[in-house]
Amino acid sequence: MKEIRWHGRGGQGAITASKIVAAAAFGNGLTGAVMIPTFGTERRGAPVFSSLKIAREKIYDLSPIETPDVVVVLDHLLLKEVDVAKGLKQDGLIVLNTPKPATAYDFGGARLAVADVNALSVEAGLPPGRVNSGIIGVLCRAFDIVPFESVLEEIANEFAGKKPEANARAARLCYENATVREATAAGVA
Amino acid sequence: MHVIETGNTAAALAVKLAxxxxxxxxxxxxQTPLTEKLSEYIEAGEMDARYVPVESEHSALGVCIAASSAGARAFTATSANGLLYMHEQVHWAAGARLPLVMCVANRAVGAPWNIWNDHQDSISQRDTGWIQMYCCDHQQIIDDTLKAFRVAEATSIPVMVCYDGYLLSHTYMPFAIPDEDQVAEFLPPFRPSYALDPGSPANLNTVTLPEVRLDVNGELAHGYMEIRYLLQEDLRNAVQVVEETDAAYQAIFGRGGAPLVEPYRCDDAEYVVVGMGSITYQLRDVIETLRAEGHRIGVLGVRLYRPFPDAAVAAAVRGARGVFVMEKALSYGYEGALCSDLKSALYDHLGELGTAPSVKGLVAGIGGREIRTADLADALRSGLAGSVPDPNWIGIQL
Incomplete structure (x- = not known):
């Protein structure tokens, strides 16, 4: 089983993004895909997280992820509020939307993928702040679990009638422009 | 066809298909996204139904009671204090023998105010005369909701389909959507045995005297006690109707087979954990961990809570040395209601054999307190070592 924990802000679309990856995984035979949002007293802008678990077999445990393989962060400013890397597995991956280069971060030497998803998504034709299709591109670049083409198909399905081309373009631009920093030292966050 | 959607969407799709x-x-x-979905289906013309927006839950069930009395297939859904606000009408619907279906996205009740999951809302409706089913995943939500209509109409008893708020209502997971034509085969249109008709006015459920008496046609009519006795009798017999309905569903759709209780690794189990809802699936992973440590332990999900399948529950734990009942609700002032019900079943079915297992109650996840899988394993490890945690509320910090 692979466990992907998504950190975003209320209204940012982290749930939609992880649902897209779940659907692509399901379509590729990973039929145990479940996505569990964790609900607090959230409102727009507040930190939220959700748990995406992917496996070949049915998943019975719907408790929130404690030891993620991957942490996806939709807003780099969350790093000031939330310990996003908590429990990250050894050899784990952090996927981060940030305007800064990967060298600006430490994360205890963990593997890190970054892209300026905000800017690239606007370049793709999305309104400012729409980052949930772009961040999937960064994830797919660094984490090989589902073919990127399947993910693009699911993006087109999910955003049917809501700029599907621009969303797919954003994912592709972010995929192509992501920087992946391999783990250094022990690679433990 | 498979989709990855929420539990609320699974319920809405079932209501549409029904x-x-x-x-x-x-x-x-x-609960809200479920009824929002239904209003969207109706607005889009995908579902030929009347959506009645109301000002309260009491009125919601009142509308359904009226619609059902007039012969319509009616549905409502709620959670928590909304269900409590309905309570008077919940009793009424069962007493009036109306085949309604209601989904309950289980949530804690106030005070203090809390929007998260536990089972106190529907457990508090235990004695109303409704049939109650508890779902463990989205496939069971869509399948059970369809079965609920058939069971309700076969028994003239309303059915509550309960599923964990957030944990199931808002979680996305894959499930199969039943084929429309096959649903039509399984669930033909509702043919009420009696329906209100403006051409033939009638009073329903007016003051009914303690004693039997002659009705307007000069025939001996039941008193209140007879009517209530028949509800109890029909509820007890509804266990079999639930089994038959599940068998019919399985014959068409290939899913089902455990409509009363769902055992997992119970066959050779020395210890059995009993619970309801999604926690019983979470416990499957805990069982695997404990089995790997050498414990012969299984988990039993109670899927039908009312009528209580006492014989099936007792049979499932027969031969075990100990039972742990893991609950998300209480009969305040005593213990978990399921724990009491289970002990009663064991006394009736195994008491004379002198082989009834010991029973320990555990409480978890009240008001949405996160149920860590590791904490479940720890609580059961101490139970297996002879002492459940004291207090028996898992994760409590006083």
Whole structure:
């Protein structure tokens, strides 16, 4: 089983993004895909997280992820509020939307993928702040679990009638422009 | 066809497939997305039904009671304090023998105010005369909701389909959507044995005397006690109707087979954990961990809670040395209601054999307190070592 924990802000679309990856995984035979949002007293802008678990077999445990393989962060400013890397597995991956280069971060030497998803998504034709299709591109670049083409198909399905081309373009631009920093030292966050 | 959607969407799809004709509901989280979906289906013309927006849950069920009395297939849904606000009408619907279906996205009740999951809302409706089913995943939500209409109409008893708020209502997971033609085969249109008709006015459920008496046609009519006795008798017999309905569903759709209790690794188990809802699936992973440590332990999900399948529960734990009942609700002032029900079943069915297992109650996840899988394993490890945690509320910090 692979466990992907998504950190975003209320209204940012982290749930939609992880649902897209779940659907692509399901379509590729990973039929145990479940996505569990964790609900607090959230409102727009507040930190939220959700748990995406992917496996070949049915998943019975719907408790929130404690030891993620991957942490996806939709807003780099969350790093000031939330310990996003908590429990990250050894050899784990952090996927981060940030305007800064990967060298600006430490994360205890963990593997890190970054892209300026905000800017690239606007370049793709999305309104400012729409980052949930772009961040999937960064994830797919660094984490090989589902073919990127399947993910693009699911993006087109999910955003049917809501700029599907621009969303797919954003994912592709972010995929192509992501920087992946391999783990250094022990690679433990 | 498989989709990855929420539990609320699974329920809404079932209600649409069932061809419910009247939907009346008042929004309350975490149920709201279910009735929002239904209003969208109706607005889009995908579902031929009347959506009645109301000002309260009491009215929502009142509308459904009226619609059902007039012969319509009616549906509502709610959670928590909304269900409590309905309570008087909940009793009424069962006493009036109306085949309604209601989904309950289980949530804690106030005070203090809390929007998260536990089972106190529907457990508090235990004694109303409704049939109650508890779902463990989205496939069971869509399948059970369809079965609920058939069971309700076969027994003239309303059915509550309960599923964990957020944990199931808002979680996305894959499930199969039953084929429309096959649903039509499984669930033909509702043919009420009696329906209100403006051409033939009638009073229903007026003051009914303690004693039997002659009715307007000069025939001996039941008193209140007879009517209530028949509800109890029909509820007890509904266990079999639930089994038959599940068998019919399985014959068409290939899913089902455990409509009363769902055992997992119970066959050779020395210890059995008993619970309801999604926690019983979470416990499957705990069982695997404990089995790997050498414990012969299994988990039993109670899927039908009312009528209580006492014989099936007792049979499932027969031969075990100990039972742990893991609950998300209490009969305040005593213990978990399921724990009491289970002990009663064991006394009736195994008491004379002198082989009834010991029973320990555990409480978890009240008001949405996170149920860590590791904490479940730890609580059961101490139970297996002879002492359940004291207090028996898992994760409590006093």
């Amino acid at each position: 061809g419910a004709q009247v939907v009346a509901a008042y929004p309350i989280t975490p």
